[in-house]
Amino acid sequence: xxxxxxxxxxxxxxxxxxxxxxxxxxxxxxxxxxxxxxxxxxxxxxxxxxxxxxxxxxxxxxxxxxxxxxxxxxxxxxxxxxxxxxxxxxxxxxxxxxxxxxxxxxxxxxxxxxxxxxxxxxxxx
Numbered sequence: 001x002x003x004x005x006x007x008x009x010x011x012x013x014x015x016x017x018x019x020x021x022x023x024x025x026x027x028x029x030x031x032x033x034x035x036x037x038x039x040x041x042x043x044x045x046x047x048x049x050x051x052x053x054x055x056x057x058x059x060x061x062x063x064x065x066x067x068x069x070x071x072x073x074x075x076x077x078x079x080x081x082x083x084x085x086x087x088x089x090x091x092x093x094x095x096x097x098x099x100x101x102x103x104x105x106x107x108x109x110x111x112x113x114x115x116x117x118x119x120x121x122x123x124x125x
Contacts, residue, residue: 005112024097033059039081046074072103
């Protein structure tokens with residue numbers, strides 16, 4: 001089973017077998033945004049750190065900015081989202097993933113919430 005971690009900004013990060021991290025937004029986040037109409041993703045090769053907006057998700061209700069809790073480089077983006085942004089609504093932790101990244105320090109994942117901690121965090125909102 002792959003390691004999945006969550007941020008308090010409602011992103012999920014899944015550590016893949018090749019050491020890359022797949023990133024997306026949680027089901028809670030997509031529900032809050034409503035119908036997603038546009039996803040702006042970075043270019044492959046872009047370097048990022050914790051201060052940069054990595055992606056932008058626009059919905060009929062709001063614009064959401066995705067920041068990463070770690071540093072690294074984009075290795076792959078979900079090109080399907082250009083034509084099918086609704087995948088993020090339909091399957092946020094599956095086909096609606098945003099990007100894959102090579103991260104500089106995988107140990108940073110240890111400081112993020114697991115599924116049980118994230119569920120407890122949501123219950124307090």
